[in-house]
Amino acid sequence: MGIQKLNSELINKVIQQDRSAQFQLFELTKSMLYSICYRVLANEDEANDVLQDAYVEVFQNIRKLEHPQALISWMKTITIRKAIKESKKQILFAPIEDHNPATTENFDAWFDAEVLDQAIQSLPDGARTVFVLVAIEGYSHQESAKLLGISESTSKSQLHYAKTLLKSRITNLLQA
Structure with a gap:
């Protein structure tokens, strides 16, 4: 179905x-x-x-x-x-926690859906929510801002922040 x-x-x-x-x-x-x-x-x-x-x-x-x-x-x-x-x-x-995704020696194994989903889940709440709405679900920043009760520029900055954190975490995993 x-x-x-x-x-x-x-x-x-x-x-x-x-x-x-x-x-x-x-x-x-x-x-x-x-x-x-x-x-x-x-x-x-x-x-x-x-x-x-x-x-x-x-x-x-x-x-x-x-x-x-x-x-x-x-x-x-x-x-x-x-x-x-x-x-x-x-x-x-x-609670405020330090979220660090687990490292692995095998890059291909790291990039399975579960681990990538865990990396997304480790993002701070605001950044994660905007990332899910805009990058995954395809909402515009205008739609995301309206749903969340924030400005469009805040939606854009939260998405940028989420991408920066994900990039940093992925880079750290690749260097490990």
């Missing part, structure tokens, strides 16, 4: 609150939306909680969706907003 199977018939059934269609939509989109949650929150339990909240909101408000063809974008927006909101709560309580 994939997003390609998301057709207008399925969308219409979901809008009509058909439970099997809702389950089908969940199965088709859960990996994509979980990935967004995890990248923003860097915590599996919190990502699962936010994902559940996002689906509740989607299914409660799907009848309000004006353009059914924009369902995926709408779901991603709901998910991102919920993840960002949760992330802001975590900033108040997050």
Whole structure:
């Protein structure tokens, strides 16, 4: 199953609150939306909680969706907003830690998705969130700024900061 199977018939059934269609939509989109949650929150339990909240909101408000063809974008927006909101709560309580990705002798082994994801997760919250939205999810700086409640220039500087940190960490790993 994939997003390609998301057709207008399925969308219409979901809008009509058909439970099997809702389950089908969940199965088709859960990996994509979980990935967004995890990248923003860097915590599996919190990502699962936010994902559940996002689906509740989607299914409660799907009848309000004006353009059914924009369902995926709408779901991603709901998910991102919920993840960002949760992330802001975590900033108040997050301990300050020195994050250093593990080094490895084999460059090719280091560049697997899991390790790269860990490097992204080790970024400071603001930089990580902007990096996920702009570099991974494809949002513009204007969209990112609006979602996060920051200026467009702050979004740009956070992305630059995230890239600088990632470049530095990768360079250090290559020299190790």
